[in-house]
């Protein structure tokens with residue numbers, strides 16, 4: 298009797314592990330371009346003139362489906378166009394990495410989601426980002442004027458937080474001197490706008506299945522990883538698949554740069570869809 302009860306517990310434990318192992322996080326790159334996007338207005342360079350759609354990059358954003366919730370990381374200036382293009386027709390939350398305009402400028406366009414769901418949009422941000430939103434979108438937080446975006450702020454720091462049934466683990470990184478958050482959700486990690494990873498971020502990247510990292514261009518930059526630095530981190534972290542994002546026109550043609558990259562490392566492009574498997578950090 299005792300043996301069969303123990304056996305049952307053992308079986309439940311294994312099933313639970315199996316469930317965790319097969320937990321899937323789906324993601325879509327809504328945008329993969331640096332702050333001005335690619336092509337840049339008025340730029341005559343060959344990348345900006347390219348007709349390959351993979352050379353055309355809207356500002357960075359990732360659409361994540363995890364734990365029964367659909368979430369967008371950052372709402373840059375192209376947010377509306379990205380939602381239309383990828384058919385994002387429902388949204389349970391917005392999570393911000395930092396307050397730079399190429400990551401927050403499209404916040405006003407959450408209104409259609411407010412109207413459809415008749416709910417305030419949960420917005421996850423650090424205290425500093427929250428203050429920037431309150432300053433730059435004063436009208437949202439001030440008057441109860443009909444039709445303005447409705448947000449419900451959730452302050453985050455370094456501790457994990459939940460959206461739906463998924464646990465999100467902040468990955469603190471530095472963007473020159475500015476603290477920025479990346480996120481680990483199940484087997485997926487997303488880091489944009491960094492040129493330094495913290496020890497806590499590295500610890501939380503352990504065992505990651507799909508890693509997204511920023512790689513601006515080949516020449517050094519004050520606040521972004523170069524292609525070479527991003528490659529070094531990709532090899533140290535050793536995810537099954539690494540994607541680079543926040544790409545400048547100066548990096549070169551998508552197809553030729555991509556062809557240089559080792560197995561398991563690729564440039565992301567707008568519209569790329571993937572699935573991360575594996576356990577989170579719980």
Ligand SMILES: [Zn+2]
Pocket residue numbers: 331332397399400490543
């Ligand atoms: Zn940026």
Ligand SMILES: [Zn+2]
Pocket residue numbers: 336337340341342343344345346546
């Ligand atoms: Zn150009």
Ligand SMILES: [Zn+2]
Pocket residue numbers: 395397472490
């Ligand atoms: Zn930035």
